[in-house]
Structure formats: C-alpha cells, structure tokens
Amino acid sequence: MLKKMLFILVLCSPMLLTQAFAHGGGHAPAMTSEEVVSLASKYVVSLVKKKSEIDGKALDASWVNIPEKDKKIERELSWYYVVSFKHEEEKKKLYLMISKKGKLYRADYEGVFKEFE
Numbered sequence: 001m002l003k004k005m006l007f008i009l010v011l012c013s014p015m016l017l018t019q020a021f022a023h024g025g026g027h028a029p030a031m032t033s034e035e036v037v038s039l040a041s042k043y044v045v046s047l048v049k050k051k052s053e054i055d056g057k058a059l060d061a062s063w064v065n066i067p068e069k070d071k072k073i074e075r076e077l078s079w080y081y082v083v084s085f086k087h088e089e090e091k092k093k094l095y096l097m098i099s100k101k102g103k104l105y106r107a108d109y110e111g112v113f114k115e116f117e
Contacts, residue, residue: 031102037071040083040096043104054094054107063087063094074111082111 031039044063051058063085070086074095085094095111098104106113 030100033073036073036081036098037068037083039102040081040085040098041066041071043096043098043107044085044094047107052107055109059094059107060090062089080105080113080116082113084111 044059044066046052047054047059048061048064053059066085066087070088072084073081074084075082080097080099083096083098085096086092087094092109093111095108096104097106097113097116105116
C-alpha cells in the first residue's frame with residue numbers, strides 16, 4: 001500500500017510542480033505612459049458613445065478630438081493613474097482615474113479622488 005502511494009506521488013509530482021511554477025503571481029506588466037494615455041483616450045470615446053454624464057451633463061463628442069499634446073498623466077500612485085484631457089474651447093479638464101490593471105474607476109472635472117487615496 002505504501003509503495004503504491006509513493007508511486008502515485010512520484011508520478012503526480014511533475015504535474016504539481018508544473019502548476020506551481022506556471023502561476024505568474026497575478027501581476028500585470030506595467031503599462032508605458034503612452035499606453036496609459038491611449039487607454040484613457042479609448043475610455044473617453046466609450047464615455048461619449050454611452051452618453052455618460054459628468055457633473056450631470058452628457059460628455060460632449062468634442063472630447064474625443066483632444067490633441068495628444070493636451071492629454072497627460074497628472075498623477076501616478078501605487079495602484080492607479082490620473083489622466084487629464086485639456087479642452088481648450090470649453091476651458092475644462094477631464095480627469096480619468098484608471099487602475100494599473102487598466103480599469104476605469106471614475107471620470108470628473110476636478111481630478112480629486114480622495115476616497116481612493
């Protein structure tokens with residue numbers, strides 16, 4: 001009986017070790033600043049298409065056409081970025097809070113996300 005259990009253990013150990021080493025720890029590779037801004041731009045397009053409201057008003061389609069020079073990462077904290085879009089005509093900035101895993105958490109015109117800090 002003991003021999004049989006040892007045989008099964010030896011037979012199964014390569015599979016167990018393979019699974020242990022195959023797991024990468026769940027950390028996504030860091031995004032470059034260009035990738036973060038590009039992702040934020042895609043979220044703006046989505047917000048416009050969905051007619052999402054920011055401060056009680058649907059986000060205008062003109063936000064999709066913000067020049068690259070007016071898009072930037074305002075802050076990078078341990079688990080998220082704050083990306084801003086400066087709209088010259090409306091004299092406003094739109095801020096998007098995006099996790100380092102790429103999920104949009106919030107968008108507003110203030111850029112203060114105290115409940116997440």
